[in-house]
Structures are given as C-alpha cells and as structure tokens.
Amino acid sequence: MKRNEFSYRAPRGTSDILPREQGYWRYVEERAHAICQLHGYQRIETPIFEDTRLFVRSIGEETDIVAKEMYSFPDRSGAMMTLRPEGTAPVCRVYIEHGMHNLPQPVRLYYIAPIFRYERPQAGRYRQHQQFGFEAIGDGNPALDAEVIDMAWQFYHSLGLRGLWLKLNSIGCSSCRPSYLESLKGYYAERIERLCPDCRRRLVQNPLRLLDCKKESCVDIKESAPRSIDHLCPRCQDHFQSVEKYLALLDLPFNVDHRLVRGLDYYTRTVFEIQPQGEEGAQSTLGGGGRYDDLIEQLGGKPTPAVGFAAGVERIILNLKRQNIAAPVPPQPDVFISYLGEEAKDKAIEYGSRLRREGIGAILASSGRSLKAQLRQANALGMSYAIIIGEEELGEGKVTLRDMVSGEQRQMSFEDAMKSLKEKQ
RNA sequence: GUGGGCGUGGCCAAGGGGUUUAAGGCGCCAGGUUGUGGCCCUGGAGAUCGAGGGUUCAAAUCCCUCCGCUCACCCCA
Known part of the structure; x- marks a missing residue:
C-alpha cells in the first residue's frame, strides 16, 4: 500500500467485517432470530439516528454515554440528531408512537442493530458495534423478568458458550431507591477522605457506581456499604423474591451481586448481567439488561412497566473463538x-x-x-x-x-x- | 480523558548505523511442451522500512515531534 499520500482507513473503533468473518456473524444472528421466534418476539427496525433528546431523557444526563460518548450533530435544519447509542429508548419511542398499548400486552420486540459510542477502542469495545436486544413492554410481572433472563441465557447456550456467570441484583424503584441512595451517600460521605479521586466524583455524580470501584483502597469500604436489597420497599422485595424463585425454578445458576449496577439511569428493580467466569474487568460483559418500569412514562407514554436485555455481537464472537467454537462455513457455489x-x-x-x-x-x-x-x-x-x-x-x-x-x-x-x-x- | 506496548510488501516476519540494489515464509500471477487442479520445482509482480524533521561522510537501524494500531483504566455490549 502506498503511504506517501493520504490513505483511507476504517474510522477509529470501527471495523470491516470481511468474508472470512461472516460465518460467525451469520451464526450469531441466526441463533438470535431463532431464540426470538421461540419466545414470540417480533423484529423491529428503527432509524440509525434519532432526536438527541430521546437519548438524553432516557439514558440520563449524568451518564457517561450522554455526557461524553454520543455522536451528535445538527442536521441541515439545525435539529440535533444522535446516532443510536443504545437500543431500548428507540423501541420505547416506537411503542408510544405507534400506540402499541392497544396490542395484547406485553408487546414482545427484538432488534439487531448497530450502536454508536465515542469511546477509546480496546478489546471487545468499539465505536460502532452490533447489539442484539429484546424488550417485553407492558407487563410488570416478575415472571417476565425471568422469561427475559432465561431467554438471554438460552441464547448463549444455543451458541455453544459455556462457563458463564449470571449476576442478579435489584436496585429498587422510584419510591425506595432515593432513600437507599441517601443512605449510600451518607455512608460514603463519612469516609470521603479515604476515597480515591474517582469515587469522590462518583459520590456526587453517580453514587450507584461507587459500588463498582476496583481500587484496593476502596474495596473494604465497599464491602460493608449499604446494600440496595436491604432497602427495597415491600413491593420491590416481593418482586425480587419472585424473580429469584422463578430463576431457581428454571435451573438458572444465578448469583446475587449486591454491587451490580448499570450505566443507564432508566433501570428499576431487576438488573442482571451475563459474563464469562473469572473475567472481572476487561470488557467481559457479554450482555445485560433489566427492568425499566418508568421509562415509557418518562418519554410521554402512559405508565407502562417493561423489561429487556441487550448483547454485544462482537463480544459473543470473541468468546466463541476463545472457546474454540467454529462457526458453520457459509455455503458457496459448487x-x-x-x-x-x-x-x-x-x-x-x-x-x-x-x-x-x-x-x-x-x-x-x-x-x-x-x-x-x-x-x-x-x-x-x-x-x-x-x-x-x-x-x-x-x-x-x-x-x-x-x-x-x-x-x-x-x-x-x-x-x-x-x-x-x-x-x- | 489517563497510562503501557507496537508500527519493515496483502499477511507473518529477519535485520538494531556502512557488506541491503531491505532476507525468508504464506498468499498472488506465470511456466515446468501441444487442453487438466491439489504435492514438488522455477520465475515474476509487489516496500520510497507509518509520516515529518534532526544527528552523521553514511539511518529501516540513533534522537525529537506527529499520526496510526493495540492493551489496560474509566465506562459499557
């Protein structure tokens, strides 16, 4: 390749999916379609960009995604648009816009679509990546939490992935979470002089993330920090216990992780993540999700409970390769x-x-x-x-x-x- | 945004100041007699050694700056 003049290359953090990789992509996407069909989820496709406010309102102004990772731009009329940085908000927008509350509830939808976030790329993290996600909107029953979690688990299983961990937590609802956050902040405020700089910032901006700090100095503080499940209101408590019961019924080997929180503000009650065993940091999360009972209302719909999940296709393929799982070779002319x-x-x-x-x-x-x-x-x-x-x-x-x-x-x-x-x- | 590693033909790479008109392997193209692949043999194309500047009689080799790639933190799929 001549380099003495400018040479074009794929933008940082993006990649070309060459023919030799297509077998994996086809494999993963076929399993995704199959698991959705099996559970009665229907495909939906939304625009690659949306009104910026949709994401700001749903994901939360203080989150990293909104604060520093969105690809936003004014279109020619001056309206602010944003390349989709996550999949749930657009699906909620569709639910409201198309009056889907008139369909039999819950409405079960899924998508496979590119996601854009301006981040420093590294293994398993890109500026454009593909997400497979599904959402069940219009039913607050814990049985649906279990359905979504089971579906996610069976999806990975059907791909041949083994040795996964399912982490579960409940972060409460709008009535019990504020008091929990107060108690968490109070606890950390008393120990502020021992906190790392990052945690001091989190204390103000995103207290839940305090629980996620991996610094030595913060570990023992974290150990005895107040837990969200000890501060749940009776209804959230019931809900969480039911989810646990159903998961046990389904034989899903979950672990309650009191420090599991998620980076998007819209989550309520159930949150969960699936990751390979023994890989703590390092972009290991294969997928995650949870309940978001207030989001539809926040976006202008009627109060409507919902629960969903999303997985990163690139990370799945990375793990398929690590586990030496070969994808079927696409057929060719003979x-x-x-x-x-x-x-x-x-x-x-x-x-x-x-x-x-x-x-x-x-x-x-x-x-x-x-x-x-x-x-x-x-x-x-x-x-x-x-x-x-x-x-x-x-x-x-x-x-x-x-x-x-x-x-x-x-x-x-x-x-x-x-x-x-x-x-x- | 912070920190580490790395940049030699499409890919993998040797070489760490003069013997380099830059090895070797894979891949690509062609030939090994008249129309037959996979193995083997031979030949060919393809690199201003990431870019710019500096040191030197001499730089792919030393120094500086920039760019790019990569890994980790942050955060997340």
Missing part, C-alpha cells in the same frame, strides 16, 4: 466453468446462467488463462465440480464434467451434466 477460446466462452456464459436458474451455484473462470490456471483457481476456491469446454467438446456438442475431489471426469451433453449435478446437490 460448479466451476472453465473454457478455452472465444466460442467456448459464449457457451460458458450461457451454461453458467442456466445452471444458476436451476439453483446450482456456478462460477466462471477468468478469461484468457490456461486450463491449468483455471483448474488451479477452481481448486483454490474449493469447488466440488468443474465443467470444461474446449474445442473437443464444442465439436461433439458436449461438455466435460470433472469431479474435483476424485479427479474422475467424462464427456456428456450439457443437459446430462446439469441433471447429474442436480442429483448430487
């Missing part, structure tokens, strides 16, 4: 058509098209190469059969059909060759 001379080329073009019209995949050789070179190409492409058209075949009105695995070949009419290929499919 007949290679080689020819010698202009007259044979006409036939080759015609026959290639006729094969494809019969559903038999075919690739034409490149013009002007020796038969040797043509067959070398067929071999390199991994073709199962080759059709050869040269002077001999033209004279007889036939073609040579060669089996590229056994090396056997024989002349026959094109019609017979096509019939034989069809049988072998």
Whole structure:
C-alpha cells in the first residue's frame, strides 16, 4: 500500500467485517432470530439516528454515554440528531408512537442493530458495534423478568458458550431507591477522605457506581456499604423474591451481586448481567439488561412497566473463538466453468446462467488463462465440480464434467451434466 | 480523558548505523511442451522500512515531534 499520500482507513473503533468473518456473524444472528421466534418476539427496525433528546431523557444526563460518548450533530435544519447509542429508548419511542398499548400486552420486540459510542477502542469495545436486544413492554410481572433472563441465557447456550456467570441484583424503584441512595451517600460521605479521586466524583455524580470501584483502597469500604436489597420497599422485595424463585425454578445458576449496577439511569428493580467466569474487568460483559418500569412514562407514554436485555455481537464472537467454537462455513457455489477460446466462452456464459436458474451455484473462470490456471483457481476456491469446454467438446456438442475431489471426469451433453449435478446437490 | 506496548510488501516476519540494489515464509500471477487442479520445482509482480524533521561522510537501524494500531483504566455490549 502506498503511504506517501493520504490513505483511507476504517474510522477509529470501527471495523470491516470481511468474508472470512461472516460465518460467525451469520451464526450469531441466526441463533438470535431463532431464540426470538421461540419466545414470540417480533423484529423491529428503527432509524440509525434519532432526536438527541430521546437519548438524553432516557439514558440520563449524568451518564457517561450522554455526557461524553454520543455522536451528535445538527442536521441541515439545525435539529440535533444522535446516532443510536443504545437500543431500548428507540423501541420505547416506537411503542408510544405507534400506540402499541392497544396490542395484547406485553408487546414482545427484538432488534439487531448497530450502536454508536465515542469511546477509546480496546478489546471487545468499539465505536460502532452490533447489539442484539429484546424488550417485553407492558407487563410488570416478575415472571417476565425471568422469561427475559432465561431467554438471554438460552441464547448463549444455543451458541455453544459455556462457563458463564449470571449476576442478579435489584436496585429498587422510584419510591425506595432515593432513600437507599441517601443512605449510600451518607455512608460514603463519612469516609470521603479515604476515597480515591474517582469515587469522590462518583459520590456526587453517580453514587450507584461507587459500588463498582476496583481500587484496593476502596474495596473494604465497599464491602460493608449499604446494600440496595436491604432497602427495597415491600413491593420491590416481593418482586425480587419472585424473580429469584422463578430463576431457581428454571435451573438458572444465578448469583446475587449486591454491587451490580448499570450505566443507564432508566433501570428499576431487576438488573442482571451475563459474563464469562473469572473475567472481572476487561470488557467481559457479554450482555445485560433489566427492568425499566418508568421509562415509557418518562418519554410521554402512559405508565407502562417493561423489561429487556441487550448483547454485544462482537463480544459473543470473541468468546466463541476463545472457546474454540467454529462457526458453520457459509455455503458457496459448487460448479466451476472453465473454457478455452472465444466460442467456448459464449457457451460458458450461457451454461453458467442456466445452471444458476436451476439453483446450482456456478462460477466462471477468468478469461484468457490456461486450463491449468483455471483448474488451479477452481481448486483454490474449493469447488466440488468443474465443467470444461474446449474445442473437443464444442465439436461433439458436449461438455466435460470433472469431479474435483476424485479427479474422475467424462464427456456428456450439457443437459446430462446439469441433471447429474442436480442429483448430487 | 489517563497510562503501557507496537508500527519493515496483502499477511507473518529477519535485520538494531556502512557488506541491503531491505532476507525468508504464506498468499498472488506465470511456466515446468501441444487442453487438466491439489504435492514438488522455477520465475515474476509487489516496500520510497507509518509520516515529518534532526544527528552523521553514511539511518529501516540513533534522537525529537506527529499520526496510526493495540492493551489496560474509566465506562459499557
């Protein structure tokens, strides 16, 4: 590659998904569609950008995502738009905008879509990544929390991933969380002189994240910090116990993690994450979700409880590779058509098209190469059969059909060759 | 935003001031007699050694700046 002038490259934090990677993508997406179909979730696609206010209101002004990670821009009319930094808010917008409260509740929806966040890229973290997510809107029953969590778990299982941890917590609702936050802040305020700089900032901006600090100095403070589940109101307590009961019923090996909090403000009650065992930091989270009972109302709808989940496709593929799980190879055409001379080329073009019209995949050789070179190409492409058209075949009105695995070949009419290929499919 | 590592043909890489007109391997293209692949052999194309500046008689090799990639923190999928 010439580098003495400007050379174009994919923008930082983005990547090209080359043909050799497509097998993994297809595999993951097929499993995603399958698990959704199994649970009655219907696909939805929303615009890649939305009114900036949708995300600010839902995710929360103080969150990192809104404060410093959004791709926002004014369009030509001056309206502020933002490249979707998460998938839930747009789905809620759709629910409200299209009057989905008139459908049988809950409404079950899923999406597979690109997500954009301006972050420093590293392993498993990109500025554009693909998320698979699903949402059940319009039902506050804990059975639905369990359904969503089970669905997430079965999704990973169906991909062949093993050794995962399911972490669960409840962060309360709008009636009990404020008092919990007060008690948390009070606890930390008393110990402020021992806190790391990050935690001092969190104390003001995002107290829940105090529980997530990994610094040595803050660990023992964290250990005896007030827990959200000890401050739940009776209804949240009931809800959480039911979720636990259902998960046990479903045989899901979950662990209650009192320090599990999530980075988006809209969560209430149930929050959960799934990650590979023994990988604490380092972008290990494979997916996560929770309940967001106030969000629809916040966005202008009627009070409507909801619960959802989202997974990062790139991280799933990373873990498939770590666990040596190979993706199925996408199918490819199986007949290679080689020819010698202009007259044979006409036939080759015609026959290639006729094969494809019969559903038999075919690739034409490149013009002007020796038969040797043509067959070398067929071999390199991994073709199962080759059709050869040269002077001999033209004279007889036939073609040579060669089996590229056994090396056997024989002349026959094109019609017979096509019939034989069809049988072998 | 903070910190560490790294930048030699499409990919993997040797070389750490002059013997480099920059090894080798993979891949690509072509040939090994007249129309036949996979193995082997031979040849070819492809790099101003990330960019700019400096030191020196001499720089891919030393110094500086920038850019890019990568990993970790922060945060998250």
